Amino acid sequence: MNKLGIYVHIPFCESKCKYCNFISGIFSQDIQKRYVSALIEEIKREKVETKVASIFFGGGTPSILTAEAIGKIMHAIKENFNLAKNAEISIECNPNSVTKEKLKSYISLGFNRISFGVQSLDDEVLMLIGRVHNKAQALQAIKLARSVGFKNINADLLLGIKENKNISNDIMELKTAGVTHISAYMLILEQDTPLFNEAKQNKIKLLSDDESVAQYEKYLKALRQNGFYRYEISNFALKDYKCKHNLNYWECGEYLGFGVSAHSYINGVRYSNTENISEYLKNSKYKNYEKLTKQEKLEELIMLGLRTKRGVSLKKLEGFGYKVLENKNALKMISLGLIKMNNTHLYITSKNFGIANQIILRLVE
Amino acid sequence: MDRQEKIRNFCIIAHIDHGKSTLADRLIEKTGTLSKREMSDQLLDSMDIERERGITIKLTPTRMFYNYEGEEYTLNLIDTPGHVDFTYEVSRSLAACEGAILIVDASQGVEAQTLANTYLALDNNLEILPVINKIDLPSARPEEVKEEIEEVIGLPADEAPLISAKEGINIDKVLEQIIKNVPCPKGSEDKPLKALIFDSYYDNFKGAISFVRIFDGEVKTGTKIKMMETGKTYEVTEVGVFTPAMKSVEKLEAGDVGYIAASIKNVADTKVGDTITLAENGALEALPGYKSVQPVVFCGIFLTDGSKFNDLKDALEKLKLNDASLVFTPENSQALGFGFRCGFLGLLHMEIITERLEREFNLDIITTAPGVSYNVYKTNGDMLEVSNPTNLPSPVEIDRIEEPMAKLHIYTPPEYVGAIMELCKEKRGEFVDMQYLDKKRVRMVYKMPLNEMIYDFFDGLKSRTRGYASLDYELIGFEPSDLIRLDILLNGEVCDALSLIVHKDKAYQRGRAIVEKLKKVIPRQMFEVPIQASIGNKIIARETVSALRKDVLAKCYGGDITRKRKLLEKQKEGKKRMRQIGSIELPSEAFMSILKLDDDE
Numbered sequence: 001m002n003k004l005g006i007y008v009h010i011p012f013c014e015s016k017c018k019y020c021n022f023i024s025g026i027f028s029q030d031i032q033k034r035y036v037s038a039l040i041e042e043i044k045r046e047k048v049e050t051k052v053a054s055i056f057f058g059g060g061t062p063s064i065l066t067a068e069a070i071g072k073i074m075h076a077i078k079e080n081f082n083l084a085k086n087a088e089i090s091i092e093c094n095p096n097s098v099t100k101e102k103l104k105s106y107i108s109l110g111f112n113r114i115s116f117g118v119q120s121l122d123d124e125v126l127m128l129i130g131r132v133h134n135k136a137q138a139l140q141a142i143k144l145a146r147s148v149g150f151k152n153i154n155a156d157l158l159l160g161i162k163e164n165k166n167i168s169n170d171i172m173e174l175k176t177a178g179v180t181h182i183s184a185y186m187l188i189l190e191q192d193t194p195l196f197n198e199a200k201q202n203k204i205k206l207l208s209d210d211e212s213v214a215q216y217e218k219y220l221k222a223l224r225q226n227g228f229y230r231y232e233i234s235n236f237a238l239k240d241y242k243c244k245h246n247l248n249y250w251e252c253g254e255y256l257g258f259g260v261s262a263h264s265y266i267n268g269v270r271y272s273n274t275e276n277i278s279e280y281l282k283n284s285k286y287k288n289y290e291k292l293t294k295q296e297k298l299e300e301l302i303m304l305g306l307r308t309k310r311g312v313s314l315k316k317l318e319g320f321g322y323k324v325l326e327n328k329n330a331l332k333m334i335s336l337g338l339i340k341m342n343n344t345h346l347y348i349t350s351k352n353f354g355i356a357n358q359i360i361l362r363l364v365e
Numbered sequence: 366m367d368r369q370e371k372i373r374n375f376c377i378i379a380h381i382d383h384g385k386s387t388l389a390d391r392l393i394e395k396t397g398t399l400s401k402r403e404m405s406d407q408l409l410d411s412m413d414i415e416r417e418r419g420i421t422i423k424l425t426p427t428r429m430f431y432n433y434e435g436e437e438y439t440l441n442l443i444d445t446p447g448h449v450d451f452t453y454e455v456s457r458s459l460a461a462c463e464g465a466i467l468i469v470d471a472s473q474g475v476e477a478q479t480l481a482n483t484y485l486a487l488d489n490n491l492e493i494l495p496v497i498n499k500i501d502l503p504s505a506r507p508e509e510v511k512e513e514i515e516e517v518i519g520l521p522a523d524e525a526p527l528i529s530a531k532e533g534i535n536i537d538k539v540l541e542q543i544i545k546n547v548p549c550p551k552g553s554e555d556k557p558l559k560a561l562i563f564d565s566y567y568d569n570f571k572g573a574i575s576f577v578r579i580f581d582g583e584v585k586t587g588t589k590i591k592m593m594e595t596g597k598t599y600e601v602t603e604v605g606v607f608t609p610a611m612k613s614v615e616k617l618e619a620g621d622v623g624y625i626a627a628s629i630k631n632v633a634d635t636k637v638g639d640t641i642t643l644a645e646n647g648a649l650e651a652l653p654g655y656k657s658v659q660p661v662v663f664c665g666i667f668l669t670d671g672s673k674f675n676d677l678k679d680a681l682e683k684l685k686l687n688d689a690s691l692v693f694t695p696e697n698s699q700a701l702g703f704g705f706r707c708g709f710l711g712l713l714h715m716e717i718i719t720e721r722l723e724r725e726f727n728l729d730i731i732t733t734a735p736g737v738s739y740n741v742y743k744t745n746g747d748m749l750e751v752s753n754p755t756n757l758p759s760p761v762e763i764d765r766i767e768e769p770m771a772k773l774h775i776y777t778p779p780e781y782v783g784a785i786m787e788l789c790k791e792k793r794g795e796f797v798d799m800q801y802l803d804k805k806r807v808r809m810v811y812k813m814p815l816n817e818m819i820y821d822f823f824d825g826l827k828s829r830t831r832g833y834a835s836l837d838y839e840l841i842g843f844e845p846s847d848l849i850r851l852d853i854l855l856n857g858e859v860c861d862a863l864s865l866i867v868h869k870d871k872a873y874q875r876g877r878a879i880v881e882k883l884k885k886v887i888p889r890q891m892f893e894v895p896i897q898a899s900i901g902n903k904i905i906a907r908e909t910v911s912a913l914r915k916d917v918l919a920k921c922y923g924g925d926i927t928r929k930r931k932l933l934e935k936q937k938e939g940k941k942r943m944r945q946i947g948s949i950e951l952p953s954e955a956f957m958s959i960l961k962l963d964d965d966e
Contacts, residue, residue: 186915249926263927272927300926303933336892337530354915358891361936 003053005248006081008039008073009259010062011277014097018130018198021190023261023275024060035277036069038284042258042273043076044186045285048266048355051253052081054245061117063093067105076107088113088244090154095141096133101117103148113243114145115154115183117298121170123161128204139177140354146178150333152241154181159219161187168222169213175226184219185234213354220350232309233353245251250304251340252297298322299364306339306360311347329362339363369620371436373547374578376443376458378486379468380476380835384498386537388468388530389427389444395536396429398608426564426576427609431730433544440543441622443563443578445482449476450711452839453658454564455640456485460654461563461578461622464492464547466539467520471497471505471527474806475517477776477837483518489654494542495525501532518803550580552619557648558582558641558720560617561626562644565635566687571603573629574611577641578622580652585616589644590627593651594636598644599627603697632689658690659771660708661840662715662819663752665696665733666722667704669944673728674703680726681705684718691718696753699947700749701731706753708738712819733862739818740767740843757850760901766842766866767813772797775826777834779807784829792817792825793868796946814846816866851876853883854897854904876906887951889913894949 010026012032027035031152055077062070071093090113091106106114120126120140126134133141138155138323145153155174164170174182187206189196196198197322198204207215219231228236232250235243250257256264260280264271264287271287274280292300298320305312317324324330324346338352348356379385404431419681429440459465465486469475486493495514497507507527514522539706552559560577567573584590588601592880603626606614617623629635637658640651666710668677681693692708709715715735722728738752742764751757773794777785789796789811798810818838826834841912851872867875876898887910898906943950 216915265926270927296930299933300930303929304926333891338891355891355913356878357932357936358913361933361940364933365937365940 002050003084003248003253004050004081005245005253005255006052006055006077007245007255007259007262008057008062008077009257009262010057010059010065011035011082011260012059012064013061014064014094015130015132018128018195019187019190019193021193022060025277027277031277031281032065032069034281036065036072039073040076042284044074044078046080046256046258047254048081050082051084052077052087052246053084055083055090057091057111059092061094061097063102065072067102067109071105071109076325078110078255083110088152090115090245092117092245092258093141093145094133095138098141098161100144100148103145103150107149112150113152113154113277114150115156115181116141116145116240118142118155118174118256119158120161120164122162122164125158125164128161129158139173141164142174142179150178151179153179154183155179157182157219157347159186159216160207162207163211164215164218167218171222171226171228175228175238181235181237181243182223183235184216184223185214214344216354220331230350231309233356241260247308250308252301252304268297269301271292291330292339294320302363303360306348306356308364309347309350311345313345313362314341315344317346324359327363329365333359333362368618368716369552372439372441372550372618372620373464373543374441374443374462374545374550374622375464375466376445376462377466377468377542378445378455378459378479378482379498380470380473380478382478383470383473383479384442384530385468388466388496388498388528388536389442391530391533391536392540393427393429393442393609394856395540396431398427398429425609426607428606428622431540431544433541438544440540443622450709450714450812452481452485453656453710454637455482456489456654457561457563458650459489459491460484460638461561462489462491462547463550464494464543466494466516466543467495467514468498468530469510469514471499471507471510474500474506474510474513475776475802477774477835480776481774481837481839483520483724492547493520494523494546495520496539497522497525497527498544500527501529501534509915513803513806517806517808537786550620552581552865554577554581554583554619556581556642557646558584558588558643559648559652560584560641562635562637562639562651563643564637565632565689567632568626571626571628573632573635573686574624574626575629575635575641576624577617579617579619581619581648582643583616583618584625584641590625590641591644591647592634592636592639593642593648594639594655595634599629599633601625601627609950633690634687636689649729652809654946658710660690660692661709661737661815662711662735663706663738664709664715664735665698665701665704665753666707666719667695667698667701667731667862669729669731671702676726677705677722677728677730680722680728681707683726684721684917688718690714698755698862700860701733708752712823734865735819736866737769737819739769739848739866742767751866754850754866755861757866760849765845766848768846768848769840770844771813771815771818771838772841773809773811773813773818775811775834775836776802776809776836777830778805778808781830781834782807782809784937785809785826785834788822788825788829789813792820792822793871812841814868815840816845849900851879852899853879854895854899855887855947855949856894857897860897860946862946863945872900873905874898880906880908884908884910887949890949905951 012027013024016025089111091111092115119131121135123134142153189199190364199206222237227238230236231242254266260273260277261275262273269289269291271289273287301316302312339348348359377385404706426443431438431440443458443461445455467483492786497510498506511522514520526535528535559581560579562575562577564576565573584604586601586603590601591598603613604617604623605611606623611624640657685691690710696704696706719732722730738750741749741751743762744764774783792813794811794813797812800808823836826836847869848866849869849872851865851867852859880896880898889910891913892911894910896908897904915923942952
């Protein structure tokens with residue numbers, strides 16, 4: 001049952017958020033045009049027969065491009081690849097960069113899932129982290145998307161910034177507006193981002209680790225009460241709305257990534273594109289690649305699999321000769337109640353998802 | 366004129382920073398022993414660490430020639446270590462001389478160490494020549510300092526040359542005084558050889574080399590010699606003098622200062638203070654004053670990387686080649702693995718050795734808190750010397766514990782007397798005496814357990830007196846004391862490297878302070894970690910490090926698994942630097958800071 005995911009990276013933003021250290025930024029119309037052409041060239045060169053189960057336009061802010069540009073890219077993909085009938089096709093949007101016309105054209109291009117960078121429903125928080133939209137715009141955009149026909153709508157939320165007394169209410173409002181999936185991420189202060197520097201200079205005070213965890217737990221409760229099921233560390237979905245594209249990553253499936261800084265994983269080899277946009281414009285052909293060693297594959301299996309509620313398949317682990325019951329660290333963590341095993345999977349107990357990285361580290365040691 | 370009448374053997378004594386090395390350099394320069402070009406500043410301090418700290422640890426003698434009123438004199442300068450840890454070495458260097466230049470800083474006046482070393486010199490019947498240095502400084506008060514020398518030390522200071530070693534002022538007056546006032550040696554060339562070893566060092570080719578002062582007789586290549594303390598005999602392969610580089614000569618005679626090489630394998634066989642005589646028909650009586658040197662401060666030395674144990678062993682053995690006072694025995698700690706319990710002459714000695722291990726041998730070492738050696742009398746009549754708290758027998762087996770005591774001489778301006786009294790009281794000090802030496806200086810005498818003194822007493826003294834007080838101490842034997850072992854438990858397990866022997870009255874306070882500090886430095890673990898201080902089975906203090914709850918709920922963007930991979934690799938690296946202490950994982954830095962816990966926190 002081979003599946004292929006396609007990721008398209010659009011590195012453009014209206015403004016750079018204060019916490020972001022992804023490959024994205026503000027670029028001229030001209031560069032945006034050249035980028036789309038380079039992207040299409042790159043897509044056309046790739047020939048993979050496997051059926052495409054999901055497409056994901058991420059960024060950056062894909063919705064910054066014109067609907068026409070998105071259409072060209074989409075067209076190139078459809079020409080080159082076989083899309084599965086029920087393929088999940090997502091696009092990331094900023095609440096303030098969508099219009100009814102754009103949303104309609106996305107639908108007509110075949111997009112059936114839309115993801116909004118809502119981050120918060122607290123205008124103060126939005127300002128603090130340098131977002132260009134507010135709560136009203138976010139809810140408006142979601143409703144608009146639903147009205148043009150999007151049935152599967154995700155909202156990204158960013159936690160750990162400031163206390164929020166209306167968590168339960170926020171979740172309810174999002175759900176009422178049409179959200180079917182929520183990705184709730186804990187803020188990571190990445191080195192050298194403006195937010196990092198402001199926090200370092202004590203210009204802003206973010207929540208402490210303990211406060212963040214307490215807040216996270218409140219979110220978990222509110223999400224559960226509203227029917228959002230946690231199927232991965234940071235991802236929550238109403239019944240039948242899990243994100244296929246991301247599940248593919250966590251299950252170590254194959255994927256192709258197009259655009260600057262995108263990665264692909266095909267046949268045990270990981271390819272990566274340049275992170276430099278002008279280099280990419282000059283030559284979108286060039287890719288770095290590394291063949292993963294058995295150990296690396298095992299580590300990724302554990303690292304990614306344990307992010308999901310279901311956990312990592314024991315059968316797959318055994319395929320690598322990894323026996324949980326013979327691993328000292330694993331046994332210790334089982335005795336501490338950090339991880340558990342059922343007949344088919346090894347998984348992190350939901351209470352301990354917060355320290356998943358520490359657990360994973362000890363399992364791959 | 367008799368040969369010995371034209372020899373002067375002298376040393377320089379001074380408090381740290383009063384300018385001993387600088388004066389030595391100027392004397393060498395003035396006598397033309399070395400040209401300015403040949404001299405690197407402060408020539409006599411040979412080791413890097415000495416030069417960086419501006420203190421002299423290892424003695425390097427120098428022979429100089431000086432023409433005075435038409436006669437050529439041989440001046441042998443024997444440098445002395447300037448720190449209280451090395452009192453015995455100083456005393457043997459002094460014993461090799463007839464006179465001593467006493468340098469006193471023109472602005473700072475007489476300090477504790479000045480006095481201590483002066484008494485040592487007087488004990489050795491040396492002629493003492495006071496010299497007042499740094500007169501070029503604006504804060505110089507030479508007349509007052511002269512008075513102080515007369516009042517405090519009881520030495521006439523009228524004729525004391527006022528010099529500036531740094532600026533080269535009045536150096537010839539110092540030389541003149543040496544020739545006029547230091548007595549010449551009065552040994553006999555005809556008697557059997559008697560040579561005092563005042564230092565030794567290990568040479569890879571020649572073996573252990575003794576630095577000697579010849580009192581009687583003569584010695585040359587081929588002479589069969591005997592070490593009177595060890596009884597071992599050797600055949601001399603080379604004798605020589607210090608120019609200051611070592612230069613072989615035909616023979617050394619009564620009154621001379623030089624070196625003897627005799628293919629001796631180990632510096633432990635060239636004991637400082639021992640007398641070298643002839644193997645046959647030698648002297649019957651050794652020169653007085655030999656003492657076997659005992660370490661007073663102990664600590665465990667371990668490696669952050671336990672697999673390099675043999676490197677540590679080799680390094681200590683190499684240092685031992687040149688430092689007979691360093692002692693070490695293998696030790697196994699549950700928390701730290703294999704290492705050594707090392708004994709030192711004092712804290713400075715300990716610091717020097719640990720620094721050399723890191724610097725010269727590139728070892729990442731972990732040292733446990735320094736402590737002393739206790740005499741533990743058991744109910745069955747046995748006596749144990751215990752320097753590692755882990756080895757303290759259980760309380761029921763102990764009749765009494767005696768701890769080493771020190772007598773402290775503290776010199777301070779009067780305004781700090783109150784602060785010092787308070788500090789001494791905190792350190793279980795017992796007041797002995799206090800004396801106003803003049804308007805600006807008080808001498809306080811305290812009796813204090815050595816263990817209290819080595820725990821940052823000196824730092825406390827400096828900070829509470831803004832550096833104005835100076836300290837000198839001597840060991841005055843053992844006294845019974847109410848001591849107990851304080852254990853620290855991490856997650857319910859005793860961490861042996863953190864155990865301490867403390868006075869009963871201080872146990873609670875100390876235990877409280879340690880667990881609080883530990884709470885600050887122990888990073889959160891994946892489970893809750895209780896930190897406890899206990900005496901026997903009784904928990905006297907407890908803190909808890911709550912479990913780690915959030916690490917990173919990281920986003921895994923479009924296929925960017927490499928980003929997560931990088932994070933994982935980074936965390937793997939971080940984990941490698943962790944030390945496993947029982948079930949706890951600690952970064953090395955945190956571990957070090959635990960061991961550097963000090964008393965007043």
